[in-house]
Amino acid sequence: MTDIAITINGTAWEGTVEPRLSLADLIRGELTLTGTHLGCEHGVCGACNVEVDGVPMRSCLMPAAAADGCAITTIEGQYGEMAERLRAAFTTHHALQCGFCTSGMMATALDILRRGLGRDEATIRRELAGNICRCTGYQGIVAAILHVAQETTP
Amino acid sequence: MDSHHDSNLSNSSQVGQPFTRLEDRRHLAGQGGFVADLRLPGIRDVAFLRSSMAHARLGPIAVPADAPAGAVWTAEAFHGLVKPIRAVLDRPAYRPSDQPVMAEGTVRHVGEIVAAVLADNRALAEDLAERLEPAYDPLPAITDPEQALLPESAPLHPGWADNVYMTMGRTTGDFDAMVARADVHVTRHLRMERVAAMPLETRGCVARFDRGSGVLTLWIATQRPHLIRTMLAEQLTGIEERDIRVIAPDVGGGFGGKSNLYPEEILLAAMAMRLPHPVRWIEDRWEHMVSASHSRQHVQTITAHATKEGELLAVDVRFLVDGGAYAMRTSTPAVEANMASSVLPGPYKFQAYRFEATTVATNKTPVGPFRGVGRPAAVFAMERIMEETAAAIGMDPVEFRLRNMIQPEEHPFTTISGLVYDSGDYPSLLTKAAQSIRAPGKGDAPANIAIGIGFGCYTEQTAHGAQEWHRRGSPFVYGFEAARVRIDPSGGVLVSTGIQSHGQGLETSLAQIAGDVLGVSYDRVRVVHGDTELCPYGMGTVASRSLVMAGGAVEGACQRLAAKIRRIAAHNLDCAADDVLLAGGEAQGPGGSIPLDAVARIAYLELQKLPLDVEPALDILYCYRPPVETGAYSSGVHAAKVAVDLDSGHVKILDFVVAEDCGRVINPLIVDGQIAGGVAQGIGQALLEEFQYDDQGQPTKVTLADYLVPGAPELVNVRIIHQETLSPFTVHGAKGLGEGGAIGPPAAVANAVSDALRQFGVDVRRVPIRPEDLWEALRP
Numbered sequence: 001m002t003d004i005a006i007t008i009n010g011t012a013w014e015g016t017v018e019p020r021l022s023l024a025d026l027i028r029g030e031l032t033l034t035g036t037h038l039g040c041e042h043g044v045c046g047a048c049n050v051e052v053d054g055v056p057m058r059s060c061l062m063p064a065a066a067a068d069g070c071a072i073t074t075i076e077g078q079y080g081e082m083a084e085r086l087r088a089a090f091t092t093h094h095a096l097q098c099g100f101c102t103s104g105m106m107a108t109a110l111d112i113l114r115r116g117l118g119r120d121e122a123t124i125r126r127e128l129a130g131n132i133c134r135c136t137g138y139q140g141i142v143a144a145i146l147h148v149a150q151e152t153t154p
Numbered sequence: 155m156d157s158h159h160d161s162n163l164s165n166s167s168q169v170g171q172p173f174t175r176l177e178d179r180r181h182l183a184g185q186g187g188f189v190a191d192l193r194l195p196g197i198r199d200v201a202f203l204r205s206s207m208a209h210a211r212l213g214p215i216a217v218p219a220d221a222p223a224g225a226v227w228t229a230e231a232f233h234g235l236v237k238p239i240r241a242v243l244d245r246p247a248y249r250p251s252d253q254p255v256m257a258e259g260t261v262r263h264v265g266e267i268v269a270a271v272l273a274d275n276r277a278l279a280e281d282l283a284e285r286l287e288p289a290y291d292p293l294p295a296i297t298d299p300e301q302a303l304l305p306e307s308a309p310l311h312p313g314w315a316d317n318v319y320m321t322m323g324r325t326t327g328d329f330d331a332m333v334a335r336a337d338v339h340v341t342r343h344l345r346m347e348r349v350a351a352m353p354l355e356t357r358g359c360v361a362r363f364d365r366g367s368g369v370l371t372l373w374i375a376t377q378r379p380h381l382i383r384t385m386l387a388e389q390l391t392g393i394e395e396r397d398i399r400v401i402a403p404d405v406g407g408g409f410g411g412k413s414n415l416y417p418e419e420i421l422l423a424a425m426a427m428r429l430p431h432p433v434r435w436i437e438d439r440w441e442h443m444v445s446a447s448h449s450r451q452h453v454q455t456i457t458a459h460a461t462k463e464g465e466l467l468a469v470d471v472r473f474l475v476d477g478g479a480y481a482m483r484t485s486t487p488a489v490e491a492n493m494a495s496s497v498l499p500g501p502y503k504f505q506a507y508r509f510e511a512t513t514v515a516t517n518k519t520p521v522g523p524f525r526g527v528g529r530p531a532a533v534f535a536m537e538r539i540m541e542e543t544a545a546a547i548g549m550d551p552v553e554f555r556l557r558n559m560i561q562p563e564e565h566p567f568t569t570i571s572g573l574v575y576d577s578g579d580y581p582s583l584l585t586k587a588a589q590s591i592r593a594p595g596k597g598d599a600p601a602n603i604a605i606g607i608g609f610g611c612y613t614e615q616t617a618h619g620a621q622e623w624h625r626r627g628s629p630f631v632y633g634f635e636a637a638r639v640r641i642d643p644s645g646g647v648l649v650s651t652g653i654q655s656h657g658q659g660l661e662t663s664l665a666q667i668a669g670d671v672l673g674v675s676y677d678r679v680r681v682v683h684g685d686t687e688l689c690p691y692g693m694g695t696v697a698s699r700s701l702v703m704a705g706g707a708v709e710g711a712c713q714r715l716a717a718k719i720r721r722i723a724a725h726n727l728d729c730a731a732d733d734v735l736l737a738g739g740e741a742q743g744p745g746g747s748i749p750l751d752a753v754a755r756i757a758y759l760e761l762q763k764l765p766l767d768v769e770p771a772l773d774i775l776y777c778y779r780p781p782v783e784t785g786a787y788s789s790g791v792h793a794a795k796v797a798v799d800l801d802s803g804h805v806k807i808l809d810f811v812v813a814e815d816c817g818r819v820i821n822p823l824i825v826d827g828q829i830a831g832g833v834a835q836g837i838g839q840a841l842l843e844e845f846q847y848d849d850q851g852q853p854t855k856v857t858l859a860d861y862l863v864p865g866a867p868e869l870v871n872v873r874i875i876h877q878e879t880l881s882p883f884t885v886h887g888a889k890g891l892g893e894g895g896a897i898g899p900p901a902a903v904a905n906a907v908s909d910a911l912r913q914f915g916v917d918v919r920r921v922p923i924r925p926e927d928l929w930e931a932l933r934p
């Protein structure tokens with residue numbers, strides 16, 4: 001067992017975790033933040049993406065113990081202006097159907113926008129390569145990211 | 155946000171609007187409630203031990219001595235508690251296979267359940283499951299549908315003489331005469347490989363038995379909560395349907411894969427009834443790959459007979475489908491080949507038709523429905539042969555198709571296979587799609603790239619009723635949908651319905667329909683679905699029927715409620731009920747108006763203002779059964795433009811156009827989303843997705859890293875052209891459209907690649923189209 005201290009959505013949390021516990025299982029289990037979803041548990045689908053120290057990470061592959069000292073933001077904690085714009089754009093452009101991929105998509109999309117890569121379709125599509133959506137064909141997701149990038153670039 | 159149009163609504167202002175979805179807010183906040191998100195006190199987890207062998211005799215299962223009492227449940231533990239699953243089809247040629255809820259004596263596919271293990275959490279349950287040692291005595295595995303038909307392949311099921319679930323065939327028209335008249339005879343042997351719905355959320359089930367009330371509650375990621383409940387009551391002993399409640403919470407995609415009755419659901423129910431705590435099983439992706447239903451896997455031979463002037467005279471087709479190890483309930487594996495043979499004619503007319511449809515058992519995961527059912531494969535066969543026949547005659551493929559299409563004025567049209575088309579303008583869809591995809595684009599391709607254009611034309615039977623389901627031999631006829639509409643004393647509208655929405659946006663579309671009739675904004679309407687206790691009985695969301703059937707039910711219930719509201723308002727406004735208009739959240743009479751909430755208050759709490767001959771409360775149940783039950787036919791033409799890299803065989807989609815007609819569009823945003831999502835799955839099937847098995851029956855693609863679903867870089871923005879030919883048979887003139895997107899792409903992409911490579915004498919015979927196959931075929 002390992003003692004860890006993390007910041008989750010801005011709040012400090014300390015606890016003891018099994019070495020084999022994934023960050024996703026900690027988030028969804030003890031922390032009851034079920035907005036983070038598991039689509040494959042082998043690092044391909046991106047449904048489990050959360051922000052770890054400002055970077056999107058596969059929470060299914062990352063051991064909770066490895067997150068010691070990190071600041072983690074899940075969909076439930078994404079409040080900034082960019083996140084709110086993105087939420088509005090996801091709705092306007094119908095970027096979600098079943099909603100299962102959505103929290104992971106939001107984490108990746110925010111990262112794309114922050115890195116200034118949201119201005120052309122081909123780049124957005126390439127950057128989304130690590131997130132699977134089985135419902136939408138990605139059309140609305142790409143449009144939503146483009147929309148926010150255009151809105152926020154002078 | 156364009157979702158608020160509150161104050162100045164008039165009738166019919168909401169149907170047809172691209173309103174944003176009411177579902178989105180909870181998902182965007184991370185507040186969706188999927189089955190794995192449910193938290194119940196005392197819950198314990200189940201992991202299944204699944205067969206590692208494709209075909210074997212199963213001996214005793216050795217349990218470690220330190221396993222806690224009650225942790226391991228093998229088949230004996232369920233004796234007398236559950237019955238094997240039997241999927242019936244009322245057709246003489248069909249032979250059912252019993253699907254054991256847990257394997258006993260024999261295992262017939264990798265992934266079949268051998269034991270259940272119960273522990274405090276999933277990880278501990280898996281730890282113990284891994285230490286169980288079942289004794290397997292391997293048997294030869296049948297891994298290919300053609301192998302299944304060989305005389306040396308022993309029957310997989312007791313009492314069977316061979317491995318055929320069902321075979322049927324028919325010849326319509328004067329076949330020999332048409333063949334004799336034809337100038338060209340073009341044959342192709344084709345394969346469409348095995349794929350799966352592959353929703354991003356895997357399956358899952360939570361079961362809790364309440365000893366006080368005797369009620370068993372199951373939360374299941376399913377598309378059909380009511381039918382699952384009916385079937386569970388048949389499968390379980392010691393409980394009645396009345397005492398079972400099935401809740402389908404937020405479901406993370408289904409596409410047909412979550413419409414079957416699965417053994418896990420029965421096992422969890424039986425376990426919960428014997429345990430003092432709730433139990434949970436959340437499928438992992440490996441389990442999903444080997445035990446959730448697979449689909450398609452056709453071996454086809456098709457021949458077209460045509461004149462040199464371009465008249466299609468006759469078609470001869472043979473479908474052979476690999477149905478997997480067991481017949482899943484309720485569709486049975488035969489649904490795929492049977493449907494393919496009946497829909498093959500698509501938008502075309504010809505004089506004679508001969509088909510044979512055969513479904514066989516193999517040692518592979520059972521086959522069930524997946525978006526399109528039979529149609530992607532039928533359209534693949536038909537459109538490939540249309541393309542090749544046009545080439546053989548030397549005619550433009552669009553012209554050849556146009557020449558043989560059913561004309562709009564011929565509706566209602568009975569196809570040579572006996573389907574009754576209600577309406578549609580297929581030539582115009584094809585003309586529009588062709589103009590759009592052929593519009594001059596960028597200049598010449600580099601030397602090592604070949605560009606091609608291809609089409610896939612289809613019709614899609616949707617929202618068919620009892621007569622059609624009965625004709626197919628379905629034990630349940632999907633004949634109606636129900637809606638209960640209530641207005642509470644404060645004026646809020648609550649619609650509950652028996653369908654289930656798992657991404658289709660029905661909470662929004664149905665709210666738009668209700669909002670129009672009741673004169674309130676759609677975002678004041680709450681739609682509840684997926685709970686057998688809260689919602690009226692219904693068939694669930696399958697077969698592209700929900701919007702038309704549940705929409706008809708909601709419309710009917712709201713009309714009846716509106717009539718009642720008008721009477722109450724008229725009484726209080728001192729006017730005739732016919733003069734009252736419901737709009738803008740009010741009942742408006744010639745001389746004044748009453749807000750809807752005031753009318754509702756009268757109906758419940760101020761009965762002194764209610765006419766004596768009006769029943770109190772605003773609460774109506776209405777069941778919609780379509781007046782004509784042969785279905786409303788959507789139609790579409792998919793057009794693909796591809797670039798084939800001649801050095802690598804890699805295919806890139808350059809452009810994709812969908813010209814489609816689903817009748818009246820209720821919400822264009824949602825309709826376009828359904829089309830784009832379906833096309834993505836169809837392109838996956840055209841270029842990427844397939845299961846494979848080795849000769850021992852071991853699946854070789856069991857992760858999302860080997861079974862490739864399309865990602866954003868592989869796809870393009872689908873350009874959609876709408877045409878609205880209203881159905882005369884449905885309430886809004888709407889037709890279903892959930893499946894259409896997935897039907898056309900395999901045909902359109904295969905034809906585009908064939909067009910690109912025609913100069914090299916290469917044409918596509920198999921989907922998915924693999925770079926290595928093209929590379930091999932293009933080698934000098």
Ligand code: FES
Nearest residue numbers: 039040041046060
């Ligand atoms: S669940 Fe982590 S990548 Fe799929």
Ligand code: FES
Nearest residue numbers: 097101133134135
């Ligand atoms: S919305 Fe269902 S997986 Fe993306």
